[in-house]
Amino acid sequence: xxxxxxxxxxxxxxxxxxxxxxxxxxxxEAERLAGIVGxxxxxxxxxxxxNGAQQGLVVGEMSEADMRARLDALR
Amino acid sequence: xxxxxxxxGVAVAVIGIAALALAMVPRSAVTGAxxxxxxxxxxxxxxxxxRGARLVDVRTSVEFESGxxxxxxxxxxxxxxxxxxxxxxxxxxxxYCATGARSLNAFGxxxxxxFSHVYNLTxxxxxxxxxxxxxxxxxxxxxxxxxxxxxxxxxxxxx
Numbered sequence: 001x002x003x004x005x006x007x008x009x010x011x012x013x014x015x016x017x018x019x020x021x022x023x024x025x026x027x028x029e030a031e032r033l034a035g036i037v038g039x040x041x042x043x044x045x046x047x048x049x050x051n052g053a054q055q056g057l058v059v060g061e062m063s064e065a066d067m068r069a070r071l072d073a074l075r
Numbered sequence: 076x077x078x079x080x081x082x083x084g085v086a087v088a089v090i091g092i093a094a095l096a097l098a099m100v101p102r103s104a105v106t107g108a109x110x111x112x113x114x115x116x117x118x119x120x121x122x123x124x125x126r127g128a129r130l131v132d133v134r135t136s137v138e139f140e141s142g143x144x145x146x147x148x149x150x151x152x153x154x155x156x157x158x159x160x161x162x163x164x165x166x167x168x169x170x171y172c173a174t175g176a177r178s179l180n181a182f183g184x185x186x187x188x189x190f191s192h193v194y195n196l197t198x199x200x201x202x203x204x205x206x207x208x209x210x211x212x213x214x215x216x217x218x219x220x221x222x223x224x225x226x227x228x229x230x231x232x233x234x
Contacts, residue, residue, distance in 0.1 A: 005229050017226040023201070024232055025176025033219060034173055035135045039230045040142055042174075042201050046228040048219050067227075074225030 004064045008071065016071050049075055109167055112186055114197040117204050120144075120169050123194060128167035132200075133181045144171065145206040152177050155184060164190045171196035171203075174232065201232070 009018035021030035023042060037046055037057070047056040047070050056070055115123065124130050124146060132139050132147040139149040150158045152172075162168065168190060170178040175198050182195040196203075219228065 002231075015225070017222050017224050018229065019226060020229045020231065022233060023174045023176070023230055025174065025179070030230070031173070031176065033228065034230050035138050036219060037228075037230070038138050038142070039173060040138075040200050040203075042231050044230040046219065046230070048226045048228070050223055050225050052219060052222075054219065071225070071227060074227075 004062075004067065008064070008067060012071055016074055045070075047071075047074055109192045110194075112182070112191070112193040113195075114175075115169065115194040116197060117202070119194070120171070120196050121205060123167055123169050126167070128169045128192075128194070129162070130169050130171075131181075132172070133170055133178050134172050134200075138173065142200075143208050144200060144203055145208050147171070152181055155181050159185060159188065159190075162190075164188070165192070167192040167194065169194045169196065172199050174199040174201050 005018060005020060009020075012018065021027065021033060023030055023034055023039070025031075034044075037044070037054075041059050043059075043061065045056075045058045045062060045067070046054060047058075049055050055074060058066075058070070062070075109123075109126070110119075120130070130144065130147045132143050132149050133152045133155065134149070135151050136149060139147075139151075143149070168185060170181050170185075170193065172178040172181075175196060178195050178199065182193055185193045219226075
């Protein structure tokens with residue numbers, strides 16, 4: 001999954017921020033945001049529009065095509 | 076008294092002694108002594124809870140309400156000091172959080188306080204494969220920080 005996310009992060013640079021939040025216990029901000037969203041399983045992908053409104057949440061692996069479709073739909 | 080009567084008497088005596096011996100076996104020998112404090116797997120958590128361990132979810136109340144392991148009580152880490160003050164330090168306590176990080180801190184705290192049987196679910200509820208109680212709590216849109224740009228958050232672990 002990591003190569004896909006890294007690739008799309010490059011591809012959508014300037015259009016969509018892709019933030020990787022590692023829940024390994026060392027990143028308190030990632031833990032805090034995971035708490036806000038209620039992340040229970042990893043990976044969990046959360047899609048937020050430019051107003052900060054949550055537009056989607058996907059738990060589990062995603063295909064690159066599905067992820068691109070979600071990113072393209074964000075405004 | 077014939078030979079048959081004697082044999083029956085001996086058999087009854089043996090059965091009686093065996094029953095008495097079983098009744099006198101310490102409970103720990105029947106159920107197995109509790110393991111020492113440690114990280115535990117999903118299956119070990121189930122075993123401990125079936126033996127009466129207190130199951131404590133140290134995540135926030137929002138996380139807890141959104142879903143939890145069946146039978147868990149919610150004691151967020153910032154309320155653990157107060158809550159644990161009234162707990163029996165000899166009774167087993169199993170802790171978990173989202174990924175095992177916050178509960179590891181709680182694990183260390185309880186051990187330092189003298190709890191003799193404390194356990195930490197290694198990978199948290201993120202890796203839980205058993206009964207799961209889904210909650211009704213929803214997350215308000217906009218709870219994540221707005222960056223002014225569309226954003227995708229990828230919550231993952233390195234493993």
